[in-house]
Amino acid sequence: MKNESNNTEKKEAGFLYKHRYLIARRVVQLSIISLYIAGNIWGWKILQGNLSASKIFDVIPMADPYATLQMFAAGIIVGTDVLIGAAIVIIFYGLIGGRAFCSWVCPVNMVTDLANWIRVKTGLHREEWQLRISRKLRYWILGISLVLSALIAVPAFEFVSPISMLHRGLIFGMGMGWAAVLAVFLFDLFVTKNGWCGHICPLGGFYSLITKPSVLRVKHDADKCTLCLNCKNICPEKQVLHMIGKESVFVTSGECINCARCIEVCNDDALNFGLRYKPQGKKEEGKND
Numbered sequence: 001m002k003n004e005s006n007n008t009e010k011k012e013a014g015f016l017y018k019h020r021y022l023i024a025r026r027v028v029q030l031s032i033i034s035l036y037i038a039g040n041i042w043g044w045k046i047l048q049g050n051l052s053a054s055k056i057f058d059v060i061p062m063a064d065p066y067a068t069l070q071m072f073a074a075g076i077i078v079g080t081d082v083l084i085g086a087a088i089v090i091i092f093y094g095l096i097g098g099r100a101f102c103s104w105v106c107p108v109n110m111v112t113d114l115a116n117w118i119r120v121k122t123g124l125h126r127e128e129w130q131l132r133i134s135r136k137l138r139y140w141i142l143g144i145s146l147v148l149s150a151l152i153a154v155p156a157f158e159f160v161s162p163i164s165m166l167h168r169g170l171i172f173g174m175g176m177g178w179a180a181v182l183a184v185f186l187f188d189l190f191v192t193k194n195g196w197c198g199h200i201c202p203l204g205g206f207y208s209l210i211t212k213p214s215v216l217r218v219k220h221d222a223d224k225c226t227l228c229l230n231c232k233n234i235c236p237e238k239q240v241l242h243m244i245g246k247e248s249v250f251v252t253s254g255e256c257i258n259c260a261r262c263i264e265v266c267n268d269d270a271l272n273f274g275l276r277y278k279p280q281g282k283k284e285e286g287k288n289d
Contacts, residue, residue: 093214102207141200193236208255
């Protein structure tokens with residue numbers, strides 16, 4: 001009985017370690033949502049508002065820099081607290097966290113992850129089931145949203161954003177927001193893998209552009225790599241892992257969402273988080289653009 005108990009404990013410990021980043025991401029995402037809900041229902045001051053604009057401890061302002069940019073384009077007068085909040089977010093993700101918002105904060109990430117899990121379990125992840133969409137499409141949508149904001153004098157993407165609809169719905173009540181969330185889920189499930197986050201979402205495209213200088217990065221050790229390619233198979237932005245099996249460098253592309261899925265599936269310990277304090281050489285920078 002003791003041996004069976006020990007084996008069970010080892011398996012559980014192994015499972016928790018293998019999925020440590022996934023568990024951490026879900027804890028962070030659900031904790032953030034819970035704090036927003038608590039702020040709305042019980043008036044907790046820890047985190048109040050929503051992802052577009054909020055305050056930490058009723059003192060530190062936070063604002064979505066992409067939404068703020070749309071407001072600028074629409075000619076809307078933006079308050080000082082919003083500008084400070086947007087600057088704080090840009091500094092944090094741009095210089096430290098990278099595109100971590102998409103995998104550690106955004107609630108839609110849980111929806112698209114569920115769709116991807118079902119795709120794998122049912123075989124829908126096979127290439128013949130996918131509609132091929134350019135990842136550059138999100139940048140076109142980003143640009144178009146700013147042009148539309150200027151033309152119609154309102155933040156264009158905010159009116160149709162599944163991110164805002166889901167987050168505000170969870171805090172204040174869902175209403176018809178479920179339709180947009182369901183559309184994203186079905187799109188990722190039946191149309192193309194990582195369709196919304198990896199190809200369409202302009203907010204993800206925005207963070208891709210501003211987070212290239214960030215210091216928290218995944219580091220690849222080519223000497224340990226056995227080219228099993230588990231990392232590329234699971235990565236939602238596999239184009240950022242072009243160095244696998246070739247050279248020991250950091251993943252410097254702004255499109256990396258720092259989700260750590262590649263780290264979890266790497267049995268060679270060839271991928272880990274690290275701090276990139278020194279800029280890469282010219283040759284490496286050119287390859288990573």
